[in-house]
Amino acid sequence: MSDCEKIREAGAKWRERLRPSATERDALFETISGEPVRDLYTPCDVEGLDYERDLGFPGQFPFTRGIRNNMYRGRLWTMRQFSGFGTAMDTNKRYHFLLDRGQTGLSVAFHMPTIMGYDSDHPRSLGEVGRCGVAIDSLEDMEVLFDRIPLDRVSTSMTINAPASILLAFYICVAEKQGVSSDKISGTIQNDILKEYIAQKTWIFPPEPSMRIITDIMGFCVDHVPRWNTISISGYHIREAGSTAAQELAFTLADGFAYVEAGIKAGLDVDRFAPRLSFFFNAHLDFFEETAKYRAARRIWAREMKEKYKAKKPESWLLRFHTQTAGCSLTAQQPENNIVRTAYEALSAVLGGTQSLHTNSMDETLALPSEKAAQIALRTQQIIACESGVANTIDPLAGSYFVEALTERLEKEAYDYFDKIESMGGVVKAIDRGFFQKEIADAAYEYQKKIEQKKAIVVGVNEYVIEDEEIEIPILKIDPEVERIQVGRVRALREKRDNGLVKTRLEALKKAAAGPDNLMPLILEAARAYATLGEIIQVLKEVFGEYKERPIF
Amino acid sequence: MERKVRVLVAKPGLDGHDRGAKVVASALRDAGMEVIYTGLHQTPEMIVEAAVQEDVDVVGLSILSGAHMTLLPRVVQLLREKGVDDVLVVGGGIIPEADAEELASAGIARIFGPGCPTSEIASYIKDWFETSERAGV
Structure with a gap:
């Protein structure tokens, strides 16, 4: 009789004895993604698990237990708070505040016009300037944003997609002005356009030219900005849009493989660009499912990069990732409770081996974070790092029957989705068909129905409600003056720069866009001449056109 | 038989957060x-044109970009300019309480914030419709 048969037999007896007394609460025993969870997990649930093949050691293939040999015993994760509002002056002040409080990296939140490729004085920017992030129209604003921040020592992540090439160009120019050459800077541009079509929905160009810009960036950075993460392949927004954990995992990795295939097709050597691909996941509330998700992600990526895409360098197999706690899990009701939610979410990311982490502020369902809320959010990470003891050992949940079973289940679900996507002809074709969009919208609606039927409990929203609650936390207000100031800045810039030079460089860019050359050097030249973001996007739109989505619900 | 209430769910502003709009x-x-x-990414002009063309009873505006104080009143203003004053305009998104009060005086009847059950939105609309001039149209 095998060990598992013995355990099964003993388990059956335990269940027999248990039955008369064991009634269960009237609750849905399932993960937040709707996956059923049993009452007990035993070695029989991970019977096929082979330690060396499926888990291995940290820093070794397949990296299930982490990508570094020593993980947090060597270096803690980077505490990187996503931040930006008002003008570059306002946000620069907040960056200095966060760095003074012990933050170890920067992460830029841009306002909607920058994200969508409009200057602050464009009619579509009306009312949006500095509201949802910081207003950046040109290199001039970027110089102010990083004033007195040494770009050779601080790494910066920029949440920017369709115009990523332009913001990277601005950043390279600021570094140059600080005397830091482009091979010394490090950071990340999100630059993940596929998930824009799928979930975040801030696109500009159609998929084909968008993918071309991305491979141009990858090619340029290999030679000139070797420490830059050229894409942050993001599941965060997919999850925020309402997906399940398995969908987040599967769709994100599928996007990742699509970029790898695009790079290879553009003639790049996989081992030259793959080490600079990074990932960005959500940390939602379902604690064990989230940790399992990160572990499954590492294992799948390593295996596929090695076996399917034939990458030879171990760095190409590593899934390095940033995590942000789930904005969609926060409540406007009793907002102080969000501190607790965020802490558990952050803990799941740390136990899942994240390389960097953003913890949300309690007030984010109401407005952008106040200074106080932002400080508590950062302190949450510092408490996990320094007080909880979880950073003392590597991958402490490994070997948990439940966590390993969840890891295997998520992995299997991801492969089922890969097959489905492949049968549709790949990621871009599946986007065209609205496949991801529909899957996510359906999952979001299912979850909403569970809340309304009280099958899922949200504290303070459908249970433990305080009637006529007064919100007692401070709310950040964006001064309406911000828009006037910023519009004035960009207009003044157009007066004082060499407009002849701007025109020549934009024309050169436009010409190149119609041909096969790498666009990055030309975008850099336009940026150096203080061409604005909106102007650069405009010439590219004239060549590439604009993407239109077929709205479905 | 009573006719169905016609609702335009619209996304003004530049943000792409469509989860709430689609769920509603x-x-x-x-x-x-x-x-x-x-x-997504509709201007007030586009929204009003759609509202008039589709002859809707209700316009629901979902916005999470922070531009609500500019864009939501503009939708109401443009509707009025077109002579449409019997349509219910409501909103939702990341909109602080104080802003919601100001928006009410600009003609946005109600803001449904985060955590609001969709059943509450549906019954609000049905109650309004029963007593509105449009019910008999």
């Missing part, structure tokens, strides 16, 4: 209404 659109459809969804 699905819930109102399941509550027996006819729902038209504009899709």
Whole structure:
């Protein structure tokens, strides 16, 4: 009789004895993604698990237990708070505040016009300037944003997609002005356009030219900005849009493989660009499912990069990732409770081996974070790092029957989705068909129905409600003056720069866009001449056109 | 038989957060209404044009970009300019309480914030419709 048969037999007896007394609460025993969870997990649930093949050691293939040999015993994760509002002056002040409080990296939140490729004085920017992030129209604003921040020592992540090439160009120019050459800077541009079509929905160009810009960036950075993460392949927004954990995992990795295939097709050597691909996941509330998700992600990526895409360098197999706690899990009701939610979410990311982490502020369902809320959010990470003891050992949940079973289940679900996507002809074709969009919208609606039927409990929203609650936390207000100031800045810039030079460089860019050359050097030249973001996007739109989505619900 | 309430769910502003809009659109459809969804990145002009063309009873505006104080009143203003004053305009998104009060005086009847059950939105609309001038149209 095998060990598992013995355990099964003993388990059956335990269940027999248990039955008369064991009634269960009237609750849905399932993960937040709707996956059923049993009452007990035993070695029989991970019977096929082979330690060396499926888990291995940290820093070794397949990296299930982490990508570094020593993980947090060597270096803690980077505490990187996503931040930006008002003008570059306002946000620069907040960056200095966060760095003074012990933050170890920067992460830029841009306002909607920058994200969508409009200057602050464009009619579509009306009312949006500095509201949802910081207003950046040109290199001039970027110089102010990083004033007195040494770009050779601080790494910066920029949440920017369709115009990523332009913001990277601005950043390279600021570094140059600080005397830091482009091979010394490090950071990340999100630059993940596929998930824009799928979930975040801030696109500009159609998929084909968008993918071309991305491979141009990858090619340029290999030679000139070797420490830059050229894409942050993001599941965060997919999850925020309402997906399940398995969908987040599967769709994100599928996007990742699509970029790898695009790079290879553009003639790049996989081992030259793959080490600079990074990932960005959500940390939602379902604690064990989230940790399992990160572990499954590492294992799948390593295996596929090695076996399917034939990458030879171990760095190409590593899934390095940033995590942000789930904005969609926060409540406007009793907002102080969000501190607790965020802490558990952050803990799941740390136990899942994240390389960097953003913890949300309690007030984010109401407005952008106040200074106080932002400080508590950062302190949450510092408490996990320094007080909880979880950073003392590597991958402490490994070997948990439940966590390993969840890891295997998520992995299997991801492969089922890969097959489905492949049968549709790949990621871009599946986007065209609205496949991801529909899957996510359906999952979001299912979850909403569970809340309304009280099958899922949200504290303070459908249970433990305080009637006529007064919100007692401070709310950040964006001064309406911000828009006037910023519009004035960009207009003044157009007066004082060499407009002849701007025109020549934009024309050169436009010409190149119609041909096969790498666009990055030309975008850099336009940026150096203080061409604005909106102007650069405009010439590219004239060549590439604009993407239109077929709205479905 | 009573006719179905016609609702335009619209996304003004530049943000792409469409989870709320789509969930509300699905819930109102399941509550027996006819729902038209504009899709993303709509200007107030585009929304008003769609509202007039589709002859809707209700315009629901979902916005999470922070531009609500500019864009939402503009939708109401443009509707009035077109002579449409019997349509219910409501909103939702990341909109602080103080702003919601100001928006009410600009003609946005109600802001449904985060955590609001979709059933509350549906019954608000149905109650309004029963007593509105449009019910007999």
